Amino acid sequence: MNDYKILVVDDEQNIREIFQAFLRDMGYKVTTAIDGLDALDKIAIDKFDLYIVDIYMPRMGGLELISRLKEIQPSAVIIVTTGYSGLDVDFRSIRQSAFMYLAKPIQPDELIRAVESGLAQNQGMKIDKPALEAVEQPESDKQPELLLLRGFTTDQILHFKGMGAVKEYKAGEYIPMDKEDGGMIFVERGYLNVYYNTDMVDSLKAGDIWGEETFINPGALFTSLRAHSNAVIRYFSRKRLIEFFTYNDKGLTDRYMINMIQCMNIKWRRSIVRLGLLSRNNPIDDVK
DSSP, X not given: OOSOEEEEEOSOXXXXXXXXXXXXXXXXXXXXXXXXXXXXXXXXXXXXXXXXXXXXXSSSOHHHHHHHHHHHOTTOOEEEEESOOOTTSOHHHHHHHOSEEEESSOOHHHHHXXXXXXHHHHHHHHSOHHHHHHHOOOGGGOOXXXXXXXXXXXXXXHHHHHTSXXXXXXXXXXXXXXXXXXXXXXXXXXXXXEEETTEEEEEEOTTOEEOGGGGTOTTOOOOEEEESSSEEEEEEEHHHHHHHHHTSOHHHHHHHHHHHHHHHHHHHHHHHHHHHHHOTTSGGGGOO
């Protein structure tokens, strides 16, 4: 869990719950509000790094909330959402006050990019350039946390990662899976899209894994991966994984299995949320 706080303001309960679950699975701390007045009450108690605000809400709508919010927090980073495309929407005001505008239904990868860009904008305003240069690390030294190895010692993590083969891919390139029985992908940098036949079913960012279930079932791979941006991945063969745990104690294997189940559960929850975001039968498509 990181320290970023996001406030989602929408009068549709279903949308609030979907956004909250999706963003929490990404590691953010998420608070929700039912309209502008409720949001102001929340803002009076806490300060947020990013605001996702719907336009049309009862009591106090999004445009009035944005105006009030800019008075309270001039540097607030605001993402505006609406499913209403009427000409009465003041898009000029939105462009002047908000960081980004998203039209519903919102694609999961679109939401991810908007949130990450907004938080990057927030950090850019918080940190002046000299301070940023003083603490910034080279890109090659930044390593995302690997949930699959939680509870491993530093030496065990280094040993485990050392078994993987690192490859770079350009945006648009397909990520070939190994020909042997099963394999696992760890995304070290960039974004990947996951496809089942021609349908995109998931997206992966740095720190995510794919194919960990092949440790149990070698025939579990039935998807294809394609780089959404330039990406660096680390590939682990099933054979090397088995060798690693053969030469370590059973307790480490048990820890890995627990972590793997947690990773698969997170993916399952994320998939349910994506279905909610993408389903044409979901109220998110019928918003106001």
